[in-house]
Amino acid sequence: MEKLKIIMIAFFILPLGVLAQQTETDSIIDKPQRPAFESSTLVDNQTNVVNLKNQLEVQLNHRFGIINGDKNDLAGFWAPSNIRIGLSYGITDRITVGYGTTKYDRLQDFNLKAAILKQSRSDKMPISLTYYGNVTVNAKKNENFDFNRDRYSYFNQLIIARRFSPKVSLQIAPSISHYNLVESYMDNTRVAVAFGGRVKISENTSLMLDYSQPITQFGDDPDRPTFDTNLPGVSAGFEFSTSGHAFQLFITNFNGIVPQKNYMFNQNDFFKGDFLIGFNITRRYNF
Template identity: 55%
Template sequence: MKKSIFIYIFLLLFPLYLISQEKAKDSVVDKPQRPAFESSHIIEMPTDVLNSKNTLEIQMGHRFGLVNGGSNDLIGIWAPSNIRIGFSYGLHERLTIGYGTTKFDRLQDFNWKVGILRQMRSDKIPVNVTYFGNFTVDARSKNNFLVDQHRYSFFNQLIVSRRFNSNLSLQAAGSVSHYNLVPRRMRNDVVALSLGGRYKVSSQTSILVDYTQPFVHHLDGVELEIDPKAGFGLGVEFRTSSHAFQLFISSYQGIVPQKNVLFNQNDFFEGDFLIGFNITRLYNF
């Protein structure tokens, strides 16, 4: 009799237990996954990383000359080098704006990055979708341009990334680069596809790789004045809570993305590569 009463009580209470467990499970708040990458750039490519609100990032990019560029260049270190100094600021958790100045062609770029979708830990949203764009002004002497509009160029990119686990992250990005003024027999707009990845080999060290393939439609079969080459980079990143240092070899020297996409003539796999580095520092307010 006592056993029967116990069974009846168990049958009455067990559904209540299941309901309480389901409610507890449903009450757990699904959180966004950590960013797929550790820095705002992966060698040459912008990533899904946005600054936290009221966070300032100082950026420095340096590209030496080509390793095979001359007989007395010390693997490009003594050759003319390109430098970009910039900063970006988080206005919102999903909006970062920035500015940078570049040595070659005295390019002044105004840029922005918007987080459209964030990967969730539950995989309800399996990827990050981020938009990056810039407006760039060539600040060289007015003798180089007929009108001021010829100074302007634009870059728009949609980035899809995923953090597969604590070690591996990958991204793919489609972009459109536009120059108001280009050489004869050359398109003003070039579409490109970029692929990038990061693999952590320790808590603070990662291997980086990026590749960008431009797609140029020839003008009615006429050979282009400049036929851009694909870009490739391979490097290593050292990361702390507020610093990121990337050391790499790359076929790109332009730093500003549309400059690289439209005008790169270096073929990495033919030995046309250079040594470069990126440094970033975060300041929270």
């Protein structure tokens, strides 16, 4: 399993070495390259895609239950599912703000996405650099918390992406997740890094891969010593897209949807069959 993880990480990292090899393309107008991805999300992580000014995006994220969780749950379809419904709006062509509500823990996330650098067609700027962050509030009843601050968690991520060709795009995304309240065997903050990519196999269809690796490690849960609290996230699937709509269908071992929930608390081992079926739907409207 360790060798498989190394191979997957190398698959995503090695192509980024070409960023140092810029070629002269004077015949190309030096303007921003098309976005590296079709959607604002790549399964469980954000991409470098931000909304245009006055553009509204409606988001629906759905995760069914674990496939091997029970023999009588129809591959997770009858098991408890997690759902998030969100909206995001382009303040400018570089800044997008959003809000979402998630079923598990009644999480309310307020998020910001900003395009810091945009890849240029001439390759004078070889990458896109995008910031994504959120503040999330647990809206459970007051008796679940000693202090109001215990409801809050935070997520910050830098997304470094490149569109290598009309068919191939890759990204690497380091992140920091923070919870004000965690279990005693955990740290409040976790550093992680995600590697993702998509390959277009037809005009409107792409193959997606997404791998999320925790860097900081937690101790074992004394109540459940058989559970690993440092498991990576692994996702693979397909994306079907048009100019204003994207539908992603995939398998993943992340079921939290909100990113810090996935990075901090995932206990599903993809390599032992603890994965689920999920889908993301986005629809954009221009005003």
